[in-house]
Amino acid sequence: MTSRAEKLVRWFMFSVLVSLVPLALTYFSHRLDRRVVHLEMLVARGELLLICTTLGAAALGELFPSGRDNVIPKLLAAGTSLLGVLVCSFYFAAIQSRAAPNAIVNASVSLFAGMLVASGSCLYYAHQEAR
Numbered sequence: 001m002t003s004r005a006e007k008l009v010r011w012f013m014f015s016v017l018v019s020l021v022p023l024a025l026t027y028f029s030h031r032l033d034r035r036v037v038h039l040e041m042l043v044a045r046g047e048l049l050l051i052c053t054t055l056g057a058a059a060l061g062e063l064f065p066s067g068r069d070n071v072i073p074k075l076l077a078a079g080t081s082l083l084g085v086l087v088c089s090f091y092f093a094a095i096q097s098r099a100a101p102n103a104i105v106n107a108s109v110s111l112f113a114g115m116l117v118a119s120g121s122c123l124y125y126a127h128q129e130a131r
Contacts, residue, residue, distance in 0.1 A: 004124055007123055007124075008120060008123060008124060011059075011119075011120065011123050012120075015055060015058060016055065016116065019051045019054060019055065020051065022047070023042050023043065023047060023048070023051075026041075026042055027042060039105050039109070040101050040102060040105045043104065043105055043108045043109070044101035044102075044104050044105055045095075045104070046091070046092045046095050046096070046104060046108065047108075048108035048109065048111070048112050049088040049089075049091055049092040049095075049107075049108055049111065050088075050092060051112065052084060052085075052088040052108075052111050052112050052115040053085050053088045053089055053092070055115050055116070055119045056081040056082070056084045056085040056088070056115050056118060056119050057081075057085055058119070059077075059081050059118070059119030059120070059121075059122035059123055059126075060078055060081050060082060060085070060119075060122060062122055062123050062126040063077060063078050063081075063122040063123070063125060063126040064078070070125055073121070073125055074122075074125045074126075076121075077118060077121035077122045077124075077125055078122060080114075080117075080118040080121070081115070081118040081119050081121075081122050084111060084114055084115045084118050084119075087111065088111055088115070091107060091111070
């Protein structure tokens with residue numbers, strides 16, 4: 001069996017970093033055109049919110065079938081991830097028609113940081129029985 005650390009590294013490398021590849025390619029594309037790239041150019045249309053939703057949903061799927069050990073931390077991790085998925089989904093829908101780009105950037109980055117913690121916690125607790 002693989003350890004929790006191995007599973008978290010696998011999740012980070014192949015879920016988190018791979019999900020950020022389109023943003024990285026957009027960044028490098030702008031840089032090739034010798035344009036100054038600002039965070040707003042990369043995430044002002046809600047792209048990071050979609051990534052958050054995917055990471056949270058995948059983490060929830062990992063956590064729910066796990067055993068009864070550490071039920072309270074698991075429920076907290078799952079609840080936080082679910083709340084993050086719902087907030088990110090709502091915010092993405094809402095910004096499509098009316099939000100200012102700098103507000104989208106600030107909310108997106110904050111929600112992304114929170115979803116990394118929440119979804120990483122889900123994976124951490126989901127695989128505790130594998131030790």
